[in-house]
Amino acid sequence: MHTLTKYLKFIQIIGTEYQTHVVTMRFNFFIPFLLLLTTNYVLADEEKNNHTNNWAVLVSTSTFWFNYRHMANVLSMYRTVKRLGIPDSQIILMLSDDVACNSRNLFPGSVFNNQDRKIDLYGESIEVDYKGYDVTVENFIRLLTDRWPDEQPKSKRLLTDENSNIFIYMTGHGGDDFLKFQDAEEIASEDIADAFEQMHEKKRYNEIFFMVDTCQANTMFSKFYSPNILAIGSSELDESSYSHHSDVELGVAVIDRFTYYTLEFLEQIDKSSTLTLEDLFQYYTFEKVHSNVGVRKDLYSRDPKDVLITDFFANVPNIIPDSSSENESSNKYINLINLAMDQYNSNSKVSKNKDNALSPSVLSKSQNFNNIEYIEDTRTAISSSIKTLLVTSVVTLLCILFYLQEAESSKTFTK
Amino acid sequence: MNNNYKLRLFVLFSYLSVFFLLGVPLWYKLTTIHRADLPITYIKELVDNKLNDVHLKLPIYVDSQINDIKESAILLKDIQSEINDILGKNNAGLDISVNVLDYVKENLDSKNENANQILKIVKGDNNLKMVENRDFFSSTATTVEVNDLSTDYQKSIRELSNIILNNILGVNAKNINTVIASTKDINDGEKTGVSIPYIQDIHLSAILLSGDGDALGWDIESSMSKYITPLREMLSSVYHFTVDSDIVYYNDLNLHSQHAVNESTLAHILDISEISTSDEYSEQIGLTLAIVFPSREVGNNGLEFIKPKSIEKLDGSEKVSNDINWEKYLIPRWGSLIINKYPLKANSYLDEEFLHPIMHKFSIDLLEILGIGSDMMSPYNSLHMFKRSVVLRNLLKSVDTLQSLVRLTESFKQMAVPEQVLADVNTAIGIRYEIINKINHFGTSNGINNNIVWDELVLLSNKLVTVCENAFFDNEMVQQNFFPDEHKTAVYFPFLGPIAMVLFLGIVNMIKDRSHIVDSIK
Numbered sequence: 001m002h003t004l005t006k007y008l009k010f011i012q013i014i015g016t017e018y019q020t021h022v023v024t025m026r027f028n029f030f031i032p033f034l035l036l037l038t039t040n041y042v043l044a045d046e047e048k049n050n051h052t053n054n055w056a057v058l059v060s061t062s063t064f065w066f067n068y069r070h071m072a073n074v075l076s077m078y079r080t081v082k083r084l085g086i087p088d089s090q091i092i093l094m095l096s097d098d099v100a101c102n103s104r105n106l107f108p109g110s111v112f113n114n115q116d117r118k119i120d121l122y123g124e125s126i127e128v129d130y131k132g133y134d135v136t137v138e139n140f141i142r143l144l145t146d147r148w149p150d151e152q153p154k155s156k157r158l159l160t161d162e163n164s165n166i167f168i169y170m171t172g173h174g175g176d177d178f179l180k181f182q183d184a185e186e187i188a189s190e191d192i193a194d195a196f197e198q199m200h201e202k203k204r205y206n207e208i209f210f211m212v213d214t215c216q217a218n219t220m221f222s223k224f225y226s227p228n229i230l231a232i233g234s235s236e237l238d239e240s241s242y243s244h245h246s247d248v249e250l251g252v253a254v255i256d257r258f259t260y261y262t263l264e265f266l267e268q269i270d271k272s273s274t275l276t277l278e279d280l281f282q283y284y285t286f287e288k289v290h291s292n293v294g295v296r297k298d299l300y301s302r303d304p305k306d307v308l309i310t311d312f313f314a315n316v317p318n319i320i321p322d323s324s325s326e327n328e329s330s331n332k333y334i335n336l337i338n339l340a341m342d343q344y345n346s347n348s349k350v351s352k353n354k355d356n357a358l359s360p361s362v363l364s365k366s367q368n369f370n371n372i373e374y375i376e377d378t379r380t381a382i383s384s385s386i387k388t389l390l391v392t393s394v395v396t397l398l399c400i401l402f403y404l405q406e407a408e409s410s411k412t413f414t415k
Numbered sequence: 416m417n418n419n420y421k422l423r424l425f426v427l428f429s430y431l432s433v434f435f436l437l438g439v440p441l442w443y444k445l446t447t448i449h450r451a452d453l454p455i456t457y458i459k460e461l462v463d464n465k466l467n468d469v470h471l472k473l474p475i476y477v478d479s480q481i482n483d484i485k486e487s488a489i490l491l492k493d494i495q496s497e498i499n500d501i502l503g504k505n506n507a508g509l510d511i512s513v514n515v516l517d518y519v520k521e522n523l524d525s526k527n528e529n530a531n532q533i534l535k536i537v538k539g540d541n542n543l544k545m546v547e548n549r550d551f552f553s554s555t556a557t558t559v560e561v562n563d564l565s566t567d568y569q570k571s572i573r574e575l576s577n578i579i580l581n582n583i584l585g586v587n588a589k590n591i592n593t594v595i596a597s598t599k600d601i602n603d604g605e606k607t608g609v610s611i612p613y614i615q616d617i618h619l620s621a622i623l624l625s626g627d628g629d630a631l632g633w634d635i636e637s638s639m640s641k642y643i644t645p646l647r648e649m650l651s652s653v654y655h656f657t658v659d660s661d662i663v664y665y666n667d668l669n670l671h672s673q674h675a676v677n678e679s680t681l682a683h684i685l686d687i688s689e690i691s692t693s694d695e696y697s698e699q700i701g702l703t704l705a706i707v708f709p710s711r712e713v714g715n716n717g718l719e720f721i722k723p724k725s726i727e728k729l730d731g732s733e734k735v736s737n738d739i740n741w742e743k744y745l746i747p748r749w750g751s752l753i754i755n756k757y758p759l760k761a762n763s764y765l766d767e768e769f770l771h772p773i774m775h776k777f778s779i780d781l782l783e784i785l786g787i788g789s790d791m792m793s794p795y796n797s798l799h800m801f802k803r804s805v806v807l808r809n810l811l812k813s814v815d816t817l818q819s820l821v822r823l824t825e826s827f828k829q830m831a832v833p834e835q836v837l838a839d840v841n842t843a844i845g846i847r848y849e850i851i852n853k854i855n856h857f858g859t860s861n862g863i864n865n866n867i868v869w870d871e872l873v874l875l876s877n878k879l880v881t882v883c884e885n886a887f888f889d890n891e892m893v894q895q896n897f898f899p900d901e902h903k904t905a906v907y908f909p910f911l912g913p914i915a916m917v918l919f920l921g922i923v924n925m926i927k928d929r930s931h932i933v934d935s936i937k
Contacts, residue, residue: 087687142893145894146888155694159693198894202816271683318608319682319745320609321678321744322745322776332794333788334779335797336649336788336798337645337775337778338794343648347648392440395436396437399432402429403429
């Protein structure tokens with residue numbers, strides 16, 4: 001029955017097929033039957049998935065009150081990934097404006113994504129990592145590439161590794177190959193592509209799912225070239241992305257169409273869900289989104305129909321029950337524990353054996369080496385600066401002298 | 416007219432000289448992205464020959480108590496020759512040799528005895544069998560019982576050689592290939608996703624969670640110092656642990672919400688996101704022991720899927736049976752989760768007796784997650800092997816990082832390469848050279864303290880990895896594609912345009928004046 005209900009829902013998107021990575025509507029009578037056979041509604045075997053942790057980077061790049069919906073988009077995604085178990089420490093939330101505290105907000109301290117105002121997205125505890133003027137292109141690139149000064153707090157860093165699946169969601173105002181940040185600067189698709197390449201080079205992800213809701217969104221992933229990235233955008237080149245509906249009392253649109261239907265789909269997901277990314281892609285239709293949703297799959301090694309939604313939107317721990325008794329394989333650990341106890345007891349009886357401890361002076365040689373390098377570098381830098389200063393001063397002095405001499409001769413001539 | 420012309424000429428040359436001698440160099444200096452010259456060729460050579468300059472020579476001290484000195488010398492010579500043959504055949508990409516030394520002749524002092532690896536061959540009833548005697552834990556000596564060597568002498572030599580390579584030094588082909596193959600998969604656990612990759616600084620959190628808000632306490636301090644501190648001390652040369660503990664109320668990880676919870680649905684119901692405390696400590700990796708008591712909402716029968724059972728523990732020499740109402744789960748790369756069947760009563764206190772079996776299980780999980788321990792070897796020898804593999808892995812990892820740095824700087828021409836990066840790279844090359852030097856000289860001097868040398872090498876190799884990471888993640892190396900050349904032109908043109916216009920019009924005017932002068936002279 002459950003499967004049938006899902007199937008009936010699925011019937012709504014009959015005739016959907018991919019055409020040059022873009023979902024376009026085309027009626028085909030037989031497709032529902034084919035889809036029933038091929039999609040993961042009939043549970044398919046899960047393809048090998050190597051990730052052990054999930055991260056989410058959620059970015060709203062627009063400022064000002066009338067861009068309320070962009071904040072609501074991001075906060076809705078935040079609520080969803082948190083509901084599905086991704087901890088706050090693994091969610092980076094970038095909110096470029098604080099609409100909850102805007103003086104024009106009739107419901108201070110609240111942000112809603114629907115005119116029924118049932119869910120206050122701001123009401124429960126949220127942790128905004130970057131807000132206001134901290135949401136910049138530079139900070140976003142730094143976040144992805146993890147290039148920060150030492151004082152950057154750990155909570156504001158993307159500490160992923162080669163086993164991390166990362167969901168990146170961006171929304172704002174965009175154009176052909178760019179997305180505006182703060183109405184002041186823009187990020188180009190090349191910038192994101194190069195940042196991903198740097199992440200790939202340093203093994204900072206297992207897979208990335210990039211989702212962007214903006215005008216001409218599909219251009220934002222056109223320059224990607226690093227492996228294991230799956231990308232989806234709300235509209236193709238020269239196409240706008242639209243808002244879904246407005247709240248009359250707030251006086252602004254509260255959510256975008258693409259994000260609205262993404263959330264509608266994700267609301268049926270829990271951590272045990274077997275729905276796949278392919279199901280999500282099939283869920284978007286032109287009638288719903290009013291633009292052509294684009295998917296880029298060529299960099300991604302797995303088939304989206306084998307990728308669970310929870311691989312990116314949730315954090316499902318792998319829980320291994322304890323074996324009833326300590327088996328042979330745990331003997332090696334028990335031996336080590338016994339050795340540790342033995343050493344600890346004998347050390348507490350006898351005075352600590354200093355020969356086994358590493359003397360603090362062990363690294364003195366390499367530390368000295370570092371100092372020498374540093375001093376040499378500083379010297380080189382200083383000498384280079386002095387040279388530049390000297391040359392500039394001499395040139396200026398010559399100019400002044402030349403001028404004075406000329407002025408003098410011109411005076412003499414006048415006399 | 417002439418006078419005016421000279422003044423104009425002077426003004427023109429002044430402008431031009433300032434423009435070209437001061438302005439252009441200044442503009443060039445301010446707009447050019449600084450890229451320090453990294454030793455790219457040297458790093459590329461390192462990448463091609465990652466461990467080619469490592470010549471690992473491991474000493475093994477053989478104490479043969481079954482024959483006289485002359486026969487011992489022959490036995491050692493034969494073992495040496497057999498080991499050379501085996502290692503020669505297993506050309507695994509790392510130059511490893513074993514130096515078979517006479518334990519009696521080398522006369523190790525007591526300090527060095529426990530720091531070096533020893534094979535004791537004793538007379539016994541069994542033929543060629545490793546014995547787990549009291550030496551197994553208290554020293555690095557591995558004892559082998561031999562009944563009669565002469566029966567099949569060649570076979571005995573081969574088996575003794577294999578014991579040295581597999582069970583004492585851990586340098587068999589499989590282990591070496593695992594190290595060389597990649598910087599990933601340091602052990603079997605890492606392959607299956609249970610173990611974490613090696614990293615020096617690790618934080619341990621012990622958290623007690625109760626679904627209700629009644630006051631409760633636990634004897635965590637003494638339990639930690641009794642069960643975890645010995646482990647921390649033993650591993651202190653490889654890992655730097657920090658520890659904290661916490662009690663969390665009104666949180667049973669969502670266990671109360673579903674009555675039909677069972678082991679298969681546990682992963683979907685459990686919400687461990689709220690106890691992630693990673694932002695509260697500076698270490699990159701944290702491992703957790705979470706002891707959960709469900710809320711009273713689960714009812715009097717407690718959690719159905721937790722079955723009461725009894726475990727045996729050693730109390731002195733006697734085995735004592737203990738009834739427990741909890742189940743332990745291992746969460747890979749995260750830690751241990753203890754789920755209790757029943758909720759806690761008000762004002763409960765968890766004493767050491769309750770925590771003892773939990774700490775024991777957590778210690779086992781901790782070692783599994785760290786990936787230490789080998790089935791084939793004594794714990795001492797396992798630790799030695801682990802240290803060696805850490806050093807070799809760090810060497811490989813550092814070269815990989817330098818290679819990534821070179822690739823990035825070559826592909827992104829707009830990316831700045833600060834002098835600090837060059838300094839870090841030079842430092843890294845220096846430390847690497849120092850490590851290789853120490854490894855290569857390790858086996859050539861007899862009687863040295865194995866522990867001190869390898870502890871020092873572990874520290875140095877960790878420092879090497881840190882310096883390489885600092886070079887790669889330098890905070891000034893933010894790629895500047897979002898400020899392309901067209902933008903530079905757009906920014907500077909409004910400044911340069913008016914000046915250039917004045918100069919241009921001045922020159923035109925001068926040319927006109929000049930032609931007037933020439934005309935008037937004519």
